[in-house]
Amino acid sequence: MSKARDGKPDIVVFIVHRPSKCSDCGLEIHPGDFLHVHDEIALCLACADLDHLEFLERGDTAVTRRSRKYSAMSAVVVEWSKYGKRYERQGILVEPEALDRAVAESDADADVRAARAARSAVRRDLHDDRRGARASVRDRIESVLDAWRGES
Numbered sequence: 001m002s003k004a005r006d007g008k009p010d011i012v013v014f015i016v017h018r019p020s021k022c023s024d025c026g027l028e029i030h031p032g033d034f035l036h037v038h039d040e041i042a043l044c045l046a047c048a049d050l051d052h053l054e055f056l057e058r059g060d061t062a063v064t065r066r067s068r069k070y071s072a073m074s075a076v077v078v079e080w081s082k083y084g085k086r087y088e089r090q091g092i093l094v095e096p097e098a099l100d101r102a103v104a105e106s107d108a109d110a111d112v113r114a115a116r117a118a119r120s121a122v123r124r125d126l127h128d129d130r131r132g133a134r135a136s137v138r139d140r141i142e143s144v145l146d147a148w149r150g151e152s
């Protein structure tokens, strides 16, 4: 089993494609449900003590990284890919509080990024306006000079 960078071993949870059954409580696990395998025994998330965790789909790397950092316990969710012929990461399971905190912080970051982008756009506009203004003054001078040249 692979180790996460922070030294915590990765817990792996599978999304099953075939109906299965929890070896402990006998719960039916339907295709698309989560299944944890421990010592080659299939367990539902409740029996694996993972049912308090929330699923975060892959995609937002900042939220994923932060959730894992804030969550005392996290699991990697994988699903067998017929095409890739291997297990592919679908997301992670993390504590809801960790997920909330990660989302809140990332939203704040996104606001800062958006504000920064808006500010630099305004700055660009001002710059363009000034260039435009300078150009039109030069045009006016040219036309005055032209007129003057034409008269003489």
Ligand SMILES: [Zn+2]
Pocket (backbone or CB within 6 Å): 022, 023, 024, 025, 026, 027, 043, 044, 045, 046, 047, 048
């Ligand atoms: Zn069970």
